[in-house]
Amino acid sequence: MRALQHPDVEDLRLPTVLSALADPVRLRIVAELARSGGIVCGDFDVPVSMSTLSHHLKVLREAGVLRVTPQGSYRKHELRRDEMERRFPGVLDSITSAIEAP
Amino acid sequence: MRALQHPDVEDLRLPTVLSALADPVRLRIVAELARSGGIVCGDFDVPVSMSTLSHHLKVLREAGVLRVTPQGSYRKHELRRDEMERRFPGVLDSITSAIEAP
Numbered sequence: 368m369r370a371l372q373h374p375d376v377e378d379l380r381l382p383t384v385l386s387a388l389a390d391p392v393r394l395r396i397v398a399e400l401a402r403s404g405g406i407v408c409g410d411f412d413v414p415v416s417m418s419t420l421s422h423h424l425k426v427l428r429e430a431g432v433l434r435v436t437p438q439g440s441y442r443k444h445e446l447r448r449d450e451m452e453r454r455f456p457g458v459l460d461s462i463t464s465a466i467e468a469p
Numbered sequence: 470m471r472a473l474q475h476p477d478v479e480d481l482r483l484p485t486v487l488s489a490l491a492d493p494v495r496l497r498i499v500a501e502l503a504r505s506g507g508i509v510c511g512d513f514d515v516p517v518s519m520s521t522l523s524h525h526l527k528v529l530r531e532a533g534v535l536r537v538t539p540q541g542s543y544r545k546h547e548l549r550r551d552e553m554e555r556r557f558p559g560v561l562d563s564i565t566s567a568i569e570a571p
Contacts, residue, residue, distance in 0.1 A: 381567050386491035389484050455567035461559030465483050 371428060371435045371442075376450040379431040384455065387430035388462055393423050397459075398466040400433060400446045407441040432459070473530060473537050473544075478552040481533040486557065489532035490564055495525050499561075500568040502535060502548045509543040534561070 388394060395413055400406060411420055424444060427433045432451065436443045451459040490496060497515050502508060513522055526546060529535045534553065538545045553561040 381564070382491050382493050382496060385487045385564070389488035389491050391484050394484060455563070457559055457563030458567050461557070461563050462483070462487070465557035465560050 370437065373428060373434055373447075374431045376431070376447075376454050379451070379454050381455060381458075383430045384432060384451070384458070387426050387432055390423070390426075392419075393427055394462075394466045396420075396423055396427065397432065397446065397463060400444060401448075401463045405443050405445040407438065407443055409441075472539065475530060475536055475549075476533045478533070478549075478556050481553070481556050483557060483560075485532045486534060486553075486560070489528050489534055492525070492528075494521075495529055496564075496568045498522075498525055498529065499534065499548065499565060502546060503550075503565040507545050507547040509540065509545055511543075 388397065392413055392415055396411060399411060399413075408417075408420070408424070413420060413423075415423070424433070424435070428435055431447060431454075434445050434447050436445070446459065448459060490499065494515055494517055498513060501513060501515075510519075510522070510526070515522060515525075517525070526535070526537070530537055533549060533556075536547050536549050538547070548561065550561060
């Protein structure tokens with residue numbers, strides 16, 4: 368499985384990150400990743416088709432929010448928490464905490 | 470001057486707030502408001518026309534990020550910092566701090 372492109376941490380842009388996060392399904396994906404540590408593609412619990420899920424994961428990856436690593440025939444998805452924290456301190460963590468707000 | 474509508478704090482939605490903030494000009498407006506405390510419309514230092522500025526201010530107001538108060542023949546704009554902090558702790562503050570990241 369070919370490796371996917373990920374932006375370098377110094378190339379992350381705040382408007383792009385916020386735009387990637389400004390969607391209810393993508394926030395749910397981020398919340399799941401925050402809780403679980405890492406998820407392979409078929410294991411996300413979101414009410415969308417696989418192709419829609421793939422699109423959302425791509426938006427988050429291209430914005431620098433998550434990293435995708437091939438694992439055998441699967442792809443593992445993890446938040447780039449440490450890098451995001453270094454680049455935009457508190458932003459991803461506070462948003463992750465706020466996702467569960469009623 | 471008629472009063473403008475502002476969403477109640479319990480009606481603020483995280484995707485809407487993030488979407489409002491996911492724009493370089495609106496982030497610049499927010500940074501200016503964070504620095505200054507409050508700005509009347511003609512005093513923003515952003516490289517856009519007055520009608521474009523008005524549009525951006527409306528998006529931020531409708532998302533609940535700022536409050537507009539008539540002051541004589543002007544409108545004063547202020548961040549709704551305390552309410553945002555209560556609803557989504559750390560989100561607006563961390564984003565405001567991150568705006569200046571290179």
